[in-house]
Amino acid sequence: MKTILVTGGAGYIGSHACKALAAAGFEPVVFDDLSNGHRDAVRYGPLVTGDVRDSAALGACMQRHAVQGVIHFAGLIEVGRSVQDPAAFWDVNLNGVASVLAAMRAQGVRRIVFSSTAAVYGQAGSGLLDETAAACPVNPYGDSKLAAERLIAAHARAHGVEGVALRYFNASGADPEGELGEAHQPESHLIPLALEAALGFGPPLKLFGLDFPTPDGACVRDFIHVADLAQAHVAALTVPTGEAGFLAMNLGLGRGLSVLEIIAAVERTTGRPVPWEAAPRRAGDPPVLVADPGLARRRLDWSPTFTDIDAIIGTALAWRLAPRFGPAAAHAHVA
Numbered sequence: 001m002k003t004i005l006v007t008g009g010a011g012y013i014g015s016h017a018c019k020a021l022a023a024a025g026f027e028p029v030v031f032d033d034l035s036n037g038h039r040d041a042v043r044y045g046p047l048v049t050g051d052v053r054d055s056a057a058l059g060a061c062m063q064r065h066a067v068q069g070v071i072h073f074a075g076l077i078e079v080g081r082s083v084q085d086p087a088a089f090w091d092v093n094l095n096g097v098a099s100v101l102a103a104m105r106a107q108g109v110r111r112i113v114f115s116s117t118a119a120v121y122g123q124a125g126s127g128l129l130d131e132t133a134a135a136c137p138v139n140p141y142g143d144s145k146l147a148a149e150r151l152i153a154a155h156a157r158a159h160g161v162e163g164v165a166l167r168y169f170n171a172s173g174a175d176p177e178g179e180l181g182e183a184h185q186p187e188s189h190l191i192p193l194a195l196e197a198a199l200g201f202g203p204p205l206k207l208f209g210l211d212f213p214t215p216d217g218a219c220v221r222d223f224i225h226v227a228d229l230a231q232a233h234v235a236a237l238t239v240p241t242g243e244a245g246f247l248a249m250n251l252g253l254g255r256g257l258s259v260l261e262i263i264a265a266v267e268r269t270t271g272r273p274v275p276w277e278a279a280p281r282r283a284g285d286p287p288v289l290v291a292d293p294g295l296a297r298r299r300l301d302w303s304p305t306f307t308d309i310d311a312i313i314g315t316a317l318a319w320r321l322a323p324r325f326g327p328a329a330a331h332a333h334v335a
């Protein structure tokens with residue numbers, strides 16, 4: 001069995017990746033400071049608590065568990081918050097990667113799969129974005145992720161690291177078997193907040209901007225199921241990285257849905273209206289981000305199994321209504 005260090009493995013996407021790794025015969029060792037993760041989401045291997053900026057602790061963990069590869073999820077994730085507090089994002093997202101790379105070098109670990117993002121593209125255009133599109137982030141979150149990608153690519157050239165950057169578009173849904181799901185604290189993401197509003201557990205959804213240059217005026221995103229993202233990470237551990245030693249690939253469905261279309265899908269899925277109110281644009285939001293996922297499909301032999309937004313939201317709804325959320329959730333009646 002190959003042991004893989006999964007930084008941020010107590011978080012939303014990382015925990016789903018650990019499940020996929022375990023199913024594929026790997027042992028995932030989670031390294032997480034639990035700042036935004038959950039101890040009970042670490043179910044498929046050991047948990048080591050620590051900060052990814054602590055390279056010595058990472059190195060000791062790699063040595064103790066005979067780690068053979070790294071998947072680096074740990075980081076700060078909210079686009080809006082990055083505009084308010086850019087230094088924190090540069091610190092955790094860039095210094096975190098530098099620390100992981102230093103520990104890998106010290107321990108002779110070659111492969112790193114990195115959580116990158118559609119936010120590296122910024123306002124590259126309104127068509128499908130492939131990896132040749134200009135990387136011009138429009139928020140500090142995207143800046144920090146692009147810089148981290150470049151540092152990995154430089155390590156590949158200088159030190160023979162093999163780096164794979166997976167540029168996720170919008171992660172969504174929950175484990176179809178109901179073991180894991182999205183539980184950010186506080187939650188800032190569209191689908192969980194729209195579900196909260198529809199179920200009467202949260203306030204009306206604030207819709208950030210109806211004056212974008214899109215067909216209905218709302219932002220357009222590409223929502224990809226978290227279990228499909230997880231599966232791509234397993235393939236990325238062994239994909240050839242070529243002469244450059246570095247490969248960046250989009251993970252999305254290749255279909256854009258506007259915030260208003262997501263609200264309509266949540267209404268269909270729950271059978272309830274989503275109370276919402278118009279709010280000003282959120283700083284740092286590009287109008288349209290939709291993937292051309294062709295490269296990942298070819299190189300990773302990967303294809304998403306969830307292609308229907310109602311089915312994706314259905315898994316998030318099932319997770320939200322599970323008894324772990326308390327009696328209100330268990331007794332909520334949905335269509």
Ligand SMILES: NC(=O)c1ccc[n+]([C@@H]2O[C@H](COP(=O)([O-])OP(=O)(O)OC[C@H]3O[C@@H](n4cnc5c(N)ncnc54)[C@H](O)[C@@H]3O)[C@@H](O)[C@H]2O)c1
Nearest residue numbers: 008010011012013033035036037051052074075115168171
């Ligand atoms: N959610 C999305 O739609 C999305 C899209 C594109 C990229 N990403 C990237 O994917 C990764 C995972 O995102 P997520 O949605 O699962 O987020 P998450 O917040 O659920 O998971 C991140 C995990 O990292 C941990 N962490 C944060 N700072 C740390 C530190 N300094 N040391 C150790 N652990 C630390 C947190 O405790 C958490 O468990 C992030 O790097 C994010 O930028 C997410």
Ligand SMILES: O=c1ccn([C@@H]2O[C@H](COP(=O)(O)OP(=O)(O)O[C@H]3O[C@H](CO)[C@@H](O)[C@H](O)[C@H]3O)[C@@H](O)[C@H]2O)c(=O)[nH]1
Nearest residue numbers: 077079117118119169170188189190193206207208219285
């Ligand atoms: O209460 C809300 C929350 C979100 N939105 C809008 O919904 C869209 C999606 O927002 P959100 O769910 O917060 O995701 P993003 O800001 O697109 O960012 C996610 O997706 C990016 C990739 O596209 C990742 O890099 C980030 O880590 C991840 O948080 C945006 O237009 C938001 O303005 C609202 O209108 N109201």
